[in-house]
Amino acid sequence: MNKNLVLYASILVFGLAAPFIFPAFKVQLSILCVLIILAVTWNIQGGEMGYNSFGNILFYGLGMYLCASVQVGMFFPLAEWTESGGEKTFVHTPTQFFQGMAVGLVVAAVVPTIVAGLIGYSILGLRGHYFAICTLGLGVAAGEISGGIEIIGAGQGFTTPPFPNVGGLEARGEFFYFCSFFALVFAFITVRGIYSTRFKLILNAIRDNEDKAEAMGIETMKYKIIGWMVSAFFCGLAGGIMGGLVGYIDSTDVAFDGREMGVFMVLMAILGGKGTLWGPVIGATVFHIFKEGFWTFFLGWQYVALGVLIVIIVIYFPEGIMGWLREKFPERFGEVVDEADRKAQVELK
Amino acid sequence: MVFQYPMITVQACLDGILLGVLFALIAYGMALQWGVMNIINIAQGDLVILGGYIAYFMYLYGIHPAWGVIVSPIIMYFVGVGIYKLVINKVVDRDLFISILATFGISILFMQLMNFAFGADVVLANSGYGTTFLFDSNVVLPNSKIFSAVVSIVFAICLVIYMKKSKLGRAIRATAQNARAAKILGVDTEKVYAATFGINAALCGVAGALISITFTIHPYMGLPYTIRSFMIVIVAGLGNLPGVAMSGMGLGVFEEFADYILGTEFRIGSVFLLLVLILVYRRFKLSRKREYLK
Secondary structure, three states: OHHHHHHHHHHHHHHHHHHHHOHHHHHHHHHHHHHHHHHHHHHHHHHHHOOOOOOOHHHHHHHHHHHHHHHHHOOOOHHHHHOOOHHHHOOOOHHHHHHHHHHHHHHHHHHHHHHHHHHHHHHOOOOHHHHHHHHHHHHHHHHHHHOOOHHHOHHHOEEOOOOOOOOHHHHHHHHHHHHHHHHHHHHHHHHHHHHOOHHHHHHHHHHHOHHHHHHOOOOHHHHHHHHHHHHHHHHHHHHHHHHHHHOEEOHHHHHOOHHHHHHHHHHHHHHHOOOOOOHHHHHHHHHHHHHHHHHHHHOOOHHHHHHHHHHHHHHHOOOHHHHHHHHHOHHHHOOOOOHHHHHHHHHHO | OOOOOHHHHHHHHHHHHHHHHHHHHHHHHHHHHHHHHOOOOOOHHHHHHHHHHHHHHHHHOOOOHHHHHHHHHHHHHHHHHHHHHHHHHHHOOOOHHHHHHHHHHHHHHHHHHHHHHHOOOOEOOOOOOOEEEEOOOOEEEEHHHHHHHHHHHHHHHHHHHHHHHOHHHHHHHHHHHOHHHHHHOOOOHHHHHHHHHHHHHHHHHHHHHHHHHHOOEOHHHHHHHHHHHHHHHHHHOOOOHHHHHHHHHHHHHHHHHHHHHHOHHHHHHHHHHHHHHHHHHHHHHHHOOOOOOO
16 A cells, blocks of 8 residues: 555656656647546446447547537637637637636536436447447447537537637646646546445446346446446546647547547557556557657558557457556466466466 | 428439448348358448449449449459458457457558548549439439449349358358357368358448449448448348348438438438437337347
8 A cells, every 4th residue: 555655646746747847748748648538437338347338439529529619608609709710809818718618627527427327328228249339330420410510610620719828838738738637637536436446346247247247236227327427527528628739629530539539548448458447547658659659650651550550459469468467477466376386287288 | 301392202212222222232241241250340331442442443444333343342352351361360259349349440441541542532433324314304313323223132142042052151151050060060160251251341342343333432431331231230130131121221211311301411420320229229129128139
């Protein structure tokens, strides 16, 4: 426990100091935080509950649009803003910007949670691959439909309010970094809290055998919906921050980007190791470093590399980094290993 | 609208049925591999588009694109077998989610490779078949659509006969029923799987060639075809060919009406929403008996 405390404290200190140590990478670090949030919260369903969702992108995109719309709509007419060049005529004062952002983030987190709760009962009754394909359909449908709605910019996109003129680019980077970092800390503490209660055991029971879990008297549907709502809350929050960070929202390329974010969150969780607390964090970090480091080499071939990467990870490392570590050092994971038994097994091979 | 403008209704229905036959052909391929190998192939639509590009290239080099219906399945058969040998044979026995994710990766790969190879333009191979006018030219039917529907029906019938009569067809059906028993009785299941995936890809090739003649193709248009065929299969069930044909046509008609009523920009969105609605409907219907979709 004491060792853990030191670890968490050092990560927290590093996180707080990071934008000042690496000022050039502020935007990248903020994106990393958002990616970790997405991976960790995807893991609640995909890893712990055994419901592999492709549709968490729905909440991410919803949060993104909501945050920006609220931020604009609180002070100016939204339709005129999106009609083209609204951001040139209307200017947010710093107070308006931060007020709007704060309210926007709350709305961006709460509304997707409610949406998840409402659709959860219908969607979570599906199992296995039907759930996966259904959520894939939800994500794509949301992208296609939001691309046809005029008031949020339709196909031509939505420019989020530009950062007010206080402190310039440096302040903008720091603001969004701390937003995403605190969201990450919030998400991690929540998820860690959840995982230390009975709730996690119930989720695991649902993953291992849902019928038996139900037979044991667990109201599986209730817990499935709550799990999904927790995911939706943080996906929406992450989406809202990301919208402000990117500065421009497009229905299929930024918000409901199933081809990028939607796959990334699944891939990161699997790369790190599904069903572990730290797996998605490690997976997201490794993935982001790989992506930023090598994307430029592939120049234009990123998606080809992404496709190959997905196939390789899924086929050869379905257990992920944490699974591999667990196989190498089972003692560190609290598993009791009988040395003689292990040796005997090795000899048998 | 249905009664106010009867001609538009007739037009939409005919368009939808002709389109639906094509969907049914793709869905038949998906049902085949799903039933035999227990794999859901997200890259199905991308195989269709690839088949379409083969026909389009024949058209560019001055060969009539209708010959693509013969050439494209032959090439696609080997593409399918290649994909099977490289990727699919490693995921056949695993969790279904693994196969979904792996084929999703293949789908992204294909999408992007096609984007590089053929460019991001919407293309169409002009067959020059002209059009047929019905009801005082109130209903316009391009002959290419009729041609494509006829060709897909011919291919579907050929395939059904092949599956019934030939040795490989029997081996495929045996493997679908019980892979282990088939193996014991001397069926090389590995070969059967490869052939199944190849036949599926060849069907996609036919459908793609027909789509490139009648409609348009674009590297990113693959996923909707996957979703449509998945939807048709879950509505009709595995191995129910008349059901696949009927629900394919039904989906085609639905799409044409959605196109007229909601507008073209919501067409793809409505297809995906329909999938969600169908799944949710089936889920509630089954949950009354305390069952779920398997």
